[in-house]
Amino acid sequence: MGILSFCFLLLSIYKLVAAQTTTEPSEVAAINKLIDYWGLRSKVNLTTDPCTPGAAWAADNANPRIACDCPANICHITHLKIYALDISGELPQELFQLTELMDLNLGQNILSGSIPPEIGNLFKMQYLSLGINNFSGLVPMNLGNLTKLKSLSFSSNMFNGPLPLDLGKLTSLEQLYIDSSGVSGLLPQELSNLKSLHTLWASDNAFTGKLPEFLGTFTNLTTLRLEGTALEGPIPGSYAALTKLEDLRIGDLSGGDSTLDFLVNLSSLSILSLRSSLVTGKIPPQIGNFANLQTLDLSFNKLTGGIPESFQYSQSLHFLYLGSNSLNGEIPSNIITPQLRALDVSFNSITGNLPVNFAKIRRSLNVVGTLVNGDDLLDSKASEISSCLIRNSKCTEKFPFNSFAVKCGGSNKVSTYGVKFDDDSETLGASSVYTSSNNNWAVSNIGSFISNPNGPQYITQTASQITNTLDSELYKTARISPNSLRYYGLGLRNGRYNVELHFSEIQMDDSESWKGLGKRLFDIYIQGERVAEDFNIMNEARGSNKALVKLFEANVTNTIMDIHMRWAGKGTCCIPFQSTFGPLVSAIHVSEVSTRSSSSNDNTKRVGRLVGITLGGVAVITITASVFYLWWVRKTPDHVRINTDSPKKGLTPV
Numbered sequence: 037m038g039i040l041s042f043c044f045l046l047l048s049i050y051k052l053v054a055a056q057t058t059t060e061p062s063e064v065a066a067i068n069k070l071i072d073y074w075g076l077r078s079k080v081n082l083t084t085d086p087c088t089p090g091a092a093w094a095a096d097n098a099n100p101r102i103a104c105d106c107p108a109n110i111c112h113i114t115h116l117k118i119y120a121l122d123i124s125g126e127l128p129q130e131l132f133q134l135t136e137l138m139d140l141n142l143g144q145n146i147l148s149g150s151i152p153p154e155i156g157n158l159f160k161m162q163y164l165s166l167g168i169n170n171f172s173g174l175v176p177m178n179l180g181n182l183t184k185l186k187s188l189s190f191s192s193n194m195f196n197g198p199l200p201l202d203l204g205k206l207t208s209l210e211q212l213y214i215d216s217s218g219v220s221g222l223l224p225q226e227l228s229n230l231k232s233l234h235t236l237w238a239s240d241n242a243f244t245g246k247l248p249e250f251l252g253t254f255t256n257l258t259t260l261r262l263e264g265t266a267l268e269g270p271i272p273g274s275y276a277a278l279t280k281l282e283d284l285r286i287g288d289l290s291g292g293d294s295t296l297d298f299l300v301n302l303s304s305l306s307i308l309s310l311r312s313s314l315v316t317g318k319i320p321p322q323i324g325n326f327a328n329l330q331t332l333d334l335s336f337n338k339l340t341g342g343i344p345e346s347f348q349y350s351q352s353l354h355f356l357y358l359g360s361n362s363l364n365g366e367i368p369s370n371i372i373t374p375q376l377r378a379l380d381v382s383f384n385s386i387t388g389n390l391p392v393n394f395a396k397i398r399r400s401l402n403v404v405g406t407l408v409n410g411d412d413l414l415d416s417k418a419s420e421i422s423s424c425l426i427r428n429s430k431c432t433e434k435f436p437f438n439s440f441a442v443k444c445g446g447s448n449k450v451s452t453y454g455v456k457f458d459d460d461s462e463t464l465g466a467s468s469v470y471t472s473s474n475n476n477w478a479v480s481n482i483g484s485f486i487s488n489p490n491g492p493q494y495i496t497q498t499a500s501q502i503t504n505t506l507d508s509e510l511y512k513t514a515r516i517s518p519n520s521l522r523y524y525g526l527g528l529r530n531g532r533y534n535v536e537l538h539f540s541e542i543q544m545d546d547s548e549s550w551k552g553l554g555k556r557l558f559d560i561y562i563q564g565e566r567v568a569e570d571f572n573i574m575n576e577a578r579g580s581n582k583a584l585v586k587l588f589e590a591n592v593t594n595t596i597m598d599i600h601m602r603w604a605g606k607g608t609c610c611i612p613f614q615s616t617f618g619p620l621v622s623a624i625h626v627s628e629v630s631t632r633s634s635s636s637n638d639n640t641k642r643v644g645r646l647v648g649i650t651l652g653g654v655a656v657i658t659i660t661a662s663v664f665y666l667w668w669v670r671k672t673p674d675h676v677r678i679n680t681d682s683p684k685k686g687l688t689p690v
Contacts, residue, residue: 059087059104059111066130067102067113073130074123076100087111105136112136114160120144122549132157139163143189144550146170156181167191167213168550168611175219180205189213191237192553192608201226208232215261216240216555216608223248232256239263239285240606246291249274256280258304263287264605269314270294276301282328285309285486288605293338296320307486309333311357311519312604319358321346331486333357335380335519340364343381347371355466355484357519359383378467380482436529438628440477440597444523444621445495446513452506457623460515464494477526483519483603485615496620498542498581505583511540511622518603521619525597531628533597535562535588538623541574542581543616552580554611558619561600562590570606573620583622589629597626 067086071077080093080100087094087104094103103115113134119141126149137158148170156178158164164182167189175195179188180202188209195218204226212233220242228250234257243265251260252274258281268291276298278284284305295317299308306328315337323332324346335357342365343358354375359382367386371379443449443457450456458477462470466484471477481494494516502511515521525533537560544554560568567588577584590597601619609617 058109059085059113062133063113063136066133067116069130070128071100073125073128074118074121076118076121076123079121085111086113105138115139117141118145120550122146124148126150127152127155129154134158135160137161141165142169144168146548146550146553148172150174151176153178155179158182159184161185163187165189166193168553169193170553171195172218175200175203175217177202179203182206183208185209187211187213190217192216192611194218196220198222199224199227203227204229206230210256211235213237214241220244225250228253230254234280235259237261239265240608241265243267247271247286247289251275252277254278259283261285263309263311264607266290268292271298271310271313271315273298278302279304281305283307286313287311289313296323296334299323303327305329307331309486310337312336315339317341319344324348324350326350326352328352331355331484333483333519334361335359335482337361342366343368343371343386348373351375354378355486356380357467357482359482359520378465378484380467382480382482437476437525437527438529438531439626440472440525440528441623441625442472442477442479442523443510443623444479444513444515445497449507449510449623451510455625457510457625461495461513464515471526475526478524479515480522480524481515481517481520483517483618485518487609488615496543500542500581502540502542503582504577507583510538511542511581511583514540514542514620514622516543516618516620517601518615518618520603521601521621523597523599523621523624525592525599525626526595528592528595528597528626529628530592530595532589532591534627534629535590535597535599536623536625536627537586537588537599537621538625539573539577539584539586539620540581540622541577541579541620542622543620544574544580544612546574546580551612553608554616555607556617556620557607558601558603560586561598561602562588563592563598564600565590570604572607599624599626 064086068082071080071082080102086102087106092098093101099117099119100121101115101117102113104111105114114136116134116137120143123145124147127147132152132154135157138160139162143165146169150173151171153176155176159181161182162184164185164187168191171190171193172195174197175190177200180200183205185206186208188206188211191213197219198221199219201224204224207229209230210232212235215237218241222245223243231254233254236257236259239261244267246268249272252272255277257278260281263285265288267289269289270292271286271294279301281302282304285307287309293314293316296315296319300320300322303326305326308329308331311333315334317339318341319334319339321344323329324344329350330352331354339361341363343363345368347353347356348368348370350373352375355378356376357380359380361384363381363384363386365387367381441455441457442460444460447461448457448459458472460479464470464481467482469478469480495513496516497513502508505511541556544556546552555572556574557570557572559566560571568586573584574580601621603618607617
């Protein structure tokens with residue numbers, strides 16, 4: 037080979053090498069430090085350039101994932117995903133050297149500490165997910181520098197303080213997930229600039245003040261969730277402009293009353309939940325004509341009037357919850373359609389006859405005992421009790437029980453203390469009631485797991501050993517509910533009673549993993565009095581799979597004991613899996629401590645009424661048209677003493 041030919045070969049090799057792309061050296065150093073810091077070397081061993089074409093870690097489904105963009109001869113890391121791998125520690129400074137990042141997903145880990153202000157250096161970011169971690173401190177104002185963001189998530193963390201005003205600079209934002217993040221205070225007016233939003237999850241935060249009017253200007257919204265906050269009504273009329281909404285969930289409001297007038301043109305809705313929102317007035321008939329509406333929950337409000345006839349023509353409605361209002365009139369004649377799975381009109385003044393097609397459905401699907409307007413749908417064993425419950429008069433002590441015990445969600449058990457807990461393994465549906473074979477107690481469930489309607493079946497169980505008890509088996513099953521779970525003692529002698537509620541958190545865990553970051557909160561009412569607010573089993577038991585007994589005292593004055601566990605929109609929704617929230621109870625034991633009966637001349641405190649139908653079967657079509665007619669007369673305030681000591685130590689009446 038001549039000298040010229042050799043020189044030409046060298047020049048060609050040089051040009052070829054020069055034309056090959058390489059990753060920015062500072063980014064290579066940074067990504068390697070991150071991999072070592074988070075102990076990921078065994079999962080992604082970067083022995084070659086991180087932007088090597090066709091690398092396994094660059095695939096769309098890779099986790100961890102490192103992907104790059106190579107616009108010239110220098111590559112930059114643009115995508116980093118380390119998802120649900122339980123990486124821990126704080127966010128190291130090396131992360132912020134990856135200034136070309138467009139997509140960063142660190143969700144479902146156990147990262148902690150504050151988010152450094154250097155997060156604002158990643159100004160090319162479009163998708164940022166920090167949800168389900170242990171981040172704390174203030175949400176940094178520097179997030180406002182990321183003006184190209186389309187999606188931002190910091191849900192399920194331990195932040196505190198208000199949202200930074202600078203979030204209002206994120207005018208390209210389409211998705212904002214901040215539920216259960218720990219933030220509080222007012223929703224700043226600066227957020228009114230986020231006109232591109234189509235998804236906002238903000239439930240389970242300590243937001244205060246009025247529901248913001250400016251949300252009504254977010255006309256691109258398809259999903260809005262604002263449950264379990266300290267926000268006040270009324271629901272602004274400006275929300276009538278949100279005609280693209282498909283999923284609207286507002287709940288647990290205080291302050292002023294609201295009407296449903298703003299809904300009449302929101303015909304794109306598939307899910308509408310305004311549970312416990314101080315809603316008054318009548319149900320607009322237009323709602324029954326919404327072609328896509330599958331779930332409607334207007335329970336625990338102050339609605340009046342009747343159920344619109346338009347509801348009987350709905351071809352889409354699966355779940356209809358109207359319980360605990362002041363509705364009257366008749367149930368529309370053909371409201372029970374083939375696709376309807378649950379109808380709840382409990383605690384109303386619904387009258388009249390059963391829907392015309394009820395008998396046909398009853399024959400094809402098994403009715404599980406309850407009453408509607410005096411029609412006896414119970415089995416013969418319950419007929420005597422039913423005759424008591426449906427009368428508009430005080431129940432007598434014809435069935436003088438002085439205790440009952442239930443193994444919630446499981447088969448009968450006898451405790452080491454000799455208490456026999458009855459079988460409660462009956463399958464309940466999305467709106468149903470079951471009466472025990474001995475007519476001593478009943479249980480009702482109201483609510484569906486909206487985001488996972490075919491998932492949880494209202495009973496959960498574990499094979500794990502339960503500690504802090506000699507009766508581990510008593511806690512291995514539990515009843516769960518997404519909304520309202522009630523147990524009734526029936527035919528009890530009037531007097532003073534001990535109420536033992538047994539709990540163990542068997543769905544969530546306390547492991548050193550993102551799966552241990554779940555938070556279950558619910559309220560407990562006994563005889564209509566709230567005795568526990570934001571009750572957290574795992575916190576009080578100091579861990580999962582640990583037994584906890586809560587003791588209360590309450591009076592029975594009309595043969596009925598009402599134990600009500602109710603979700604108020606608080607707690608995480610989806611840890612360790614979708615639809616993990618709401619009341620959970622393992623067992624109940626109620627026993628009389630006094631035989632003193634209340635006089636018929638006692639002052640009346642509260643009169644309640646409850647009536648119901650339950651349909652079960654293959655299609656799981658369940659209707660509760662009121663669960664029971666329960667009339668009870670309560671004395672002037674019955675104070676309820678909470679005692680967390682051993683049940684053997686006894687309780688002192690207040």
